[in-house]
Amino acid sequence: xxxxxxxxxxxxxxxxxxxxxxxxxxxxxxxxxxxxxxxxxxxxxxxxxxxxxxxxxxxxxxxxxxxxxxxxxxxxxxxxxxxxxxxxxxxxxxxxxxxxx
Numbered sequence: 346x347x348x349x350x351x352x353x354x355x356x357x358x359x360x361x362x363x364x365x366x367x368x369x370x371x372x373x374x375x376x377x378x379x380x381x382x383x384x385x386x387x388x389x390x391x392x393x394x395x396x397x398x399x400x401x402x403x404x405x406x407x408x409x410x411x412x413x414x415x416x417x418x419x420x421x422x423x424x425x426x427x428x429x430x431x432x433x434x435x436x437x438x439x440x441x442x443x444x445x446x
Contacts, residue, residue, distance in 0.1 A: 355407050364388035370439055384420040386436045388429040395423040
């Protein structure tokens with residue numbers, strides 16, 4: 346199982362999101378790693394009563410092993426279902442890498 350599949354499995358099992366999108370953005374960054382930068386879009390009822398910080402902490406808790414083993418960056422866009430509707434089901438694009446790519 347690759348890193349993206351592991352991330353998907355862990356989030357699906359723990360949070361049961363209505364929407365889960367994982368984009369490998371490693372190609373946009375400098376360096377040889379092919380699975381080091383990911384963009385996550387997660388929409389879940391669990392986020393209804395959590396602050397943005399608590400949502401991020403929840404994901405980092407789930408993915409602690411992956412972060413320690415080579416995942417360098419996670420661009421996280423974490424929404425409750427109502428918030429996802431408010432943004433017309435669109436997460437922002439990731440910025441270009443400042444280090445080249």
